[in-house]
Amino acid sequence: MALLPVPYTKHVSLSVGSSVKIKGTSAMPFSMDPDMQVDFHTGNEINSGIAFCFRVYFGPNKVVMNTRQGGIWGDEETSTVMPFEDGQSFELDISVLAKEYHVSVNDAQCYHFRHRIEPGSVKMVQVWRDVSLTSVIVA
Template structure:
């Protein structure tokens, strides 16, 4: 019997098709036997707290009630306020060992005679007596005084003005047993003997020509 050309080609192709079909079946079986990592990952995500995959800022947005516990004007320390406007006033309770730190920058060049004024009031209003009046005439002098029964007393004048034109400053007023001690940028510069008891101070006011960064009170 003679076999045609087409039949010969068919006999040649059949083994090849058989091999391809076997490979396909084997791959399907192997894929079914592999663990489903996607399913495991899905299960892991479902069982893991969602906050572990998120930044602190995102977590804070998810729990708005927590923001109520944080004041936007508050910086490190329970008695430190970030200040956005001048004049700035805040109630205080001072005693020996207390410290008031004021950070800011003059808003005008020294040629325009900017000033910084800090007052320790004995009541929570601007008309009250002032136990310590600290006033800086940038580039010129520093005046310290007190106001008692509505009248200014003898002022103390100092020509040492370690502030720099256009640069930020750090003024720290420490309450000592007999006096207020003032440091500027870490340098002890001024002292003012107590005329009224430090415990009588009820309010601190900061004003004049400055951009105020923060006012911190440490007791």
């Protein structure tokens, strides 16, 4: 299967009931401290606001979730739950619910993040950093 370009961007329109499914693998061994970031942008440029930032630090086993409004980052929410496995492919599913995002990895619910910015304002999804992508599907 052909790999998608990274950084990968896709123009979207999200609403309650939408989901973003990302399939891929870390582009390097976890011992090299790779990371992956998924941003739900409120504009069509990478410097726009971010309604949801999901960043995985594979090596240190940490996930950080946040928002960015007016160029200013909010308070980080962190987790040390690490369902990603070194050298293994993953399926990341971010579901838009009425009050929060639910994030599952390989069909296991792992994280949640309350909306700070209306998900209907999301116009672009970007997936980037040290990741190889095989698909990104918005439904």
